[in-house]
Structures are given as structure tokens and as C-alpha cells.
Amino acid sequence: MLGYWNQPEYTARVFRNLWYHTGDAGYRDEEGRIYFVDRLTDSMRRRGENISSMEVEDEINQHPDVLECAVFPVAAEHGEREVMAAITPKAGRAIEPESLIRFLDERMPYFMVPRYLDFVGEIPKTPTGKIQKFVLREKGLTGTTWDRVAAGVKLNR
Numbered sequence: 001m002l003g004y005w006n007q008p009e010y011t012a013r014v015f016r017n018l019w020y021h022t023g024d025a026g027y028r029d030e031e032g033r034i035y036f037v038d039r040l041t042d043s044m045r046r047r048g049e050n051i052s053s054m055e056v057e058d059e060i061n062q063h064p065d066v067l068e069c070a071v072f073p074v075a076a077e078h079g080e081r082e083v084m085a086a087i088t089p090k091a092g093r094a095i096e097p098e099s100l101i102r103f104l105d106e107r108m109p110y111f112m113v114p115r116y117l118d119f120v121g122e123i124p125k126t127p128t129g130k131i132q133k134f135v136l137r138e139k140g141l142t143g144t145t146w147d148r149v150a151a152g153v154k155l156n157r
Contacts, residue, residue: 001020003015044072044073044081044083046073046080046081046082046083046111047080047111049109049111049112051083051111051112053070053071053072053133055108055112056071056083056085056108056112056114057069057070057071057085059104059107059108059112060085060087060100060104060114062107063095063100063103065089065090065093065094065095066087066088066089066090066095066100067088067089067090067091068087068088068123069085069086069087069088069123070085070086070123070131070133070136071083071084071085071114072084072086072133072136072137073137074116074137074140074141075140076115082114082115082116083112083113083114083115083116084114084115084116084117084118084136084140084141084145085114085116085117085118086118086120086123086136087100087117087118087119087120088119088120088121088122088123089119095119097117097119097146097148097151098151098153100117101113101114101117101148101153101155105155105156106156110155110156110157113148113155114148115147115148115149116141116145116146116147116148117145117146117148118142118144118145118146119144119146120144123136124136
């Protein structure tokens with residue numbers, strides 16, 4: 001590829017040091033396999049704060065009962081965005097929403113702690129295993145979504 005059609009500024013931004021920078025984040029394991037984790041631009045803005053979904057996911061995934069999760073923004077009142085997490089518990093485990101919030105409240109700034117949690121059997125993925133956050137964003141709040149604010153759970157500030 002020589003560049004983006006009629007977009008020289010964008011081409012210059014993504015081609016640096018003769019490398020094409022995709023904007024993807026990932027890692028390579030000890031056997032050399034490469035894993036996609038997230039888009040570097042997969043961030044959200046909540047009440048003036050920039051939040052990386054990858055950072056929030058890293059903390060949620062530290063919980064001993066969490067198999068995997070996906071964090072994404074959802075619309076909230078007054079045109080704001082709120083942080084939502086879709087979470088798949090490990091087999092045979094159940095996670096109490098408030099205990100997960102308490103776990104996260106000790107580990108991250110209050111503005112990053114998700115307002116909404118949805119515990120799901122599985123997170124939608126592509127055939128290659130990449131999480132399809134757009135499906136989760138389109139679905140948004142559902143009848144099974146737990147709301148930290150409605151539950152009256154206060155965070156440490």
C-alpha cells in the first residue's frame with residue numbers, strides 16, 4: 001500500500017519509520033503466537049476523563065472468578081457516556097456485582113469503575129477470536145444489565 005487515497009496527513013500519521021502502525025494492541029506469548037487485545041483508540045470519554053477500555057479490562061480480568069470481559073461506552077442521561085462491562089465468569093463461578101465493584105474500586109480511579117455490568121455466557125467474537133465490541137455497543141443496556149448507581153453502590157473518591 002502506498003498510502004490512503006487523497007489523505008496525505010492520515011498516511012503520514014500511520015506510516016512512521018517505514019512501518020505501518022495499525023492502531024492495534026496485542027502481545028506475543030513465549031511460543032511466538034500473537035494475540036490481538038484491543039484497538040489503541042478504543043477509549044471513551046466520561047465526564048471529562050479519558051478512559052482506556054484495555055486498562056479497565058485488565059483490572060476486571062484480575063478478579064479470580066472472571067474468565068474474560070469487554071469494556072465499552074454506552075449512552076447515559078444528558079448525552080453523557082458511561083462505562084459498561086460485559087463479563088463472562090469462569091465455569092461454575094458466580095460473581096456478585098457489588099463485590100466486583102468493590103474489587104475494582106480498590107484498584108482504579110473512581111471514574112474508571114464501570115457503572116454497568118452485564119454477566120454473559122459468552123462474548124461475541126470473530127472466527128479468529130477477536131472480540132466484537134461493536135455488537136456489544138449496539139446491544140447497549142439490556143434487561144440483565146446491573147446498574148451500580150441504581151443499586152446505590154458508592155465509590156471511594
